[in-house]
Structure formats: structure tokens, C-alpha cells
Amino acid sequence: MGISKMSEAVLYCDVTFNKRNADDSSSSLTETTYSEVNVSKMQQSVASQEGLSHRGSKVRSERVPVLVAGVLLIAAIIGLGVLSFYYLALKEDLRTLQQQNKALKNMTEELRPKCERCWELQGGKCYYFSFGGATWQQSRDECRRQGGELVKIDSREEQEFLESIVRKEMKDDEDKFWIGLTDLVVEGRWLWVDGSELNTSLTFWNRNEPDNWKGEDCVRMGVKAGADDLRSWFDRACHIEQRRICEKPAGTGL
Structure with a gap:
């Protein structure tokens, strides 16, 4: 079995066609057919590998925009989170300032000179x-x-x-x-x-x-x-x- 596989491998790569007598016509036809079949299989295999290679490259090229879009989406989410944090902080500061302003206004009103009715x-x-x-x-x-x-x-x-x-x-x-x-x-x-x-x-x-x-x-x-x-x-x-x-x-x- 080992010898047969080795001989078959040689036939895939090195195919030699020799002229034979008429008596050997059937044998020559058989060898030629076998050689052509094996060469065709080898070409299909190479083409298949090239196709897979092209498909792999195509898949990788198609995945790049998706990855970029994903990164941009994550960056946008992070940016929105940061903006939301600063917005809430600013809103809280504004509320504090309003409360302080109201307290100051009330204090000023209390300290403002006033007179009784009719004065x-x-x-x-x-x-x-x-x-x-x-x-x-x-x-x-x-x-x-x-x-x-x-x-x-x-x-x-x-x-x-x-x-x-x-x-x-x-x-x-x-x-x-x-x-x-x-x-x-x-x-x-x-x-x-x-x-x-x-x-x-x-x-x-x-x-x-x-x-x-x-x-x-x-x-x-x-x-x-x-x-x-x-x-x-x-x-x-x-x-x-x-x-x-x-x-x-x-x-x-x-």
C-alpha cells in the first residue's frame, strides 16, 4: 500500500507520455486517462485553495468596517456617558447656586430697611x-x-x-x-x-x-x-x- 501511494504521488507531479506500440494502445490510453484525471484533481485543489484564500481575504476586508463601526459606537457611548456626568454635575451646581441666591435674596430682604404701614x-x-x-x-x-x-x-x-x-x-x-x-x-x-x-x-x-x-x-x-x-x-x-x-x-x- 505504501509503494502504491508513493507511485501515485509521482504521477500527480511528473507525468510522462511515451509512445507505445499498437499492442500497448489500451495500456497507454489507461495511463493517459489516469494522468489527466490526477492532473485535473490537482488543478481543482489548487483552484479551491486559491478560492478559499480569496474568500478569506474578502471576509477579512468586509469585517474591517464592522470593527471600525463598533469601535466608533463604543467611543460614542463613552463620550455620551462623560457628557451625561458633566451635565448632571452642572445641573447640580446650578441648583446649588439657585438655592444660595434665594437664601441671599431672603437675607437681603430681611436686612433691608423697612417701615411700618403709613410710614x-x-x-x-x-x-x-x-x-x-x-x-x-x-x-x-x-x-x-x-x-x-x-x-x-x-x-x-x-x-x-x-x-x-x-x-x-x-x-x-x-x-x-x-x-x-x-x-x-x-x-x-x-x-x-x-x-x-x-x-x-x-x-x-x-x-x-x-x-x-x-x-x-x-x-x-x-x-x-x-x-x-x-x-x-x-x-x-x-x-x-x-x-x-x-x-x-x-x-x-x-
């Missing part, structure tokens, strides 16, 4: 312009009952603010308002209700005032038509009933 806020103070009249002393007592005092005017800006409100509130030119200035203690020595002396460089006396006519020791203010250079102070007898201006520091959290 006017100006320059960190609250001012009350009464509707009814009373004597100077009664007016002062009423201001104290409300937690304040008859107004003391410390600046031109304050006088301007008060004068503008008074003109709007006045019904007529005699509908004036008591302020916290008097010379009841010493005639001609004008003192504010806190005991401080009137600053002569900061006065708003109307023309020919104070005149101390018939013991006028308390001060009221107001000119319905508007006073020249804010000069709207008049001395008046303290027992006359007038409206009043009270003041007190502005509060917080009201």
Missing part, C-alpha cells in the same frame, strides 16, 4: 405725617407712643424730602406740621427735641421768621404753594393744634 422710608429713617391735629406737646407725646419723636432735620436733603411730602398733604396754607424744634427752655435759644442746638448754618426759616409774635415758641413747617429755597419754617404758639411729623429709625424684618 415713609427715606435715608434709613421712617417718617409719619399725621392726619389729625394736636398741640406741640401732645404731638410729641403721640410720636413717642409710636416709638419715635418729633422730627429733627439734619440735612438739606431731609428738608427737601419733608417739604415735598408736606406740600402734597396740606389742604390749605394753614394746614402745617409740627417739627421737633422749640425755644421753650430759653427764649431765642432754639433746641431740637434731643437737646441739641439748632445749627445756624442749616436753617430753613421763612422770611421774617422767627418773629416770636405773642409767645410763639414752637416750630411748624409747610407752604402749600412751595417755599423759595425750601424756607418753610414758622414759629407758632405751642398750644395751637397742628398736624405733626414723627420720625424713627427704619427697622428690618417688618
Whole structure:
């Protein structure tokens, strides 16, 4: 059997055709056919191997785009994951900032100067312009009952603010308002209700005032038509009933 296989292998690779006599015609035909068959088998085998090789190359070339697409898909998923993480982190930071801003706004609102109902806020103070009249002393007592005092005017800006409100509130030119200035203690020595002396460089006396006519020791203010250079102070007898201006520091959290 081993010899037969070896001879057959030789026939696959080295085929020699020899002329023979007529008597050997059948033998020659048989050998030729056998040789042609074996050569054909060998060609088919080589072609088959080449086909497999081509198919393998084709399969590999077709798998490359799939692999690339897979890699890109994985990269996209990772990228989306990273973006989602940063988005959630940014959203949480934004929520924290909003909460802090709300807390700061509430704190600012609580600290912002405020006045009670019917009191006017100006320059960190609250001012009350009464509707009814009373004597100077009664007016002062009423201001104290409300937690304040008859107004003391410390600046031109304050006088301007008060004068503008008074003109709007006045019904007529005699509908004036008591302020916290008097010379009841010493005639001609004008003192504010806190005991401080009137600053002569900061006065708003109307023309020919104070005149101390018939013991006028308390001060009221107001000119319905508007006073020249804010000069709207008049001395008046303290027992006359007038409206009043009270003041007190502005509060917080009201």
C-alpha cells in the first residue's frame, strides 16, 4: 500500500507520455486517462485553495468596517456617558447656586430697611405725617407712643424730602406740621427735641421768621404753594393744634 501511494504521488507531479506500440494502445490510453484525471484533481485543489484564500481575504476586508463601526459606537457611548456626568454635575451646581441666591435674596430682604404701614422710608429713617391735629406737646407725646419723636432735620436733603411730602398733604396754607424744634427752655435759644442746638448754618426759616409774635415758641413747617429755597419754617404758639411729623429709625424684618 505504501509503494502504491508513493507511485501515485509521482504521477500527480511528473507525468510522462511515451509512445507505445499498437499492442500497448489500451495500456497507454489507461495511463493517459489516469494522468489527466490526477492532473485535473490537482488543478481543482489548487483552484479551491486559491478560492478559499480569496474568500478569506474578502471576509477579512468586509469585517474591517464592522470593527471600525463598533469601535466608533463604543467611543460614542463613552463620550455620551462623560457628557451625561458633566451635565448632571452642572445641573447640580446650578441648583446649588439657585438655592444660595434665594437664601441671599431672603437675607437681603430681611436686612433691608423697612417701615411700618403709613410710614415713609427715606435715608434709613421712617417718617409719619399725621392726619389729625394736636398741640406741640401732645404731638410729641403721640410720636413717642409710636416709638419715635418729633422730627429733627439734619440735612438739606431731609428738608427737601419733608417739604415735598408736606406740600402734597396740606389742604390749605394753614394746614402745617409740627417739627421737633422749640425755644421753650430759653427764649431765642432754639433746641431740637434731643437737646441739641439748632445749627445756624442749616436753617430753613421763612422770611421774617422767627418773629416770636405773642409767645410763639414752637416750630411748624409747610407752604402749600412751595417755599423759595425750601424756607418753610414758622414759629407758632405751642398750644395751637397742628398736624405733626414723627420720625424713627427704619427697622428690618417688618
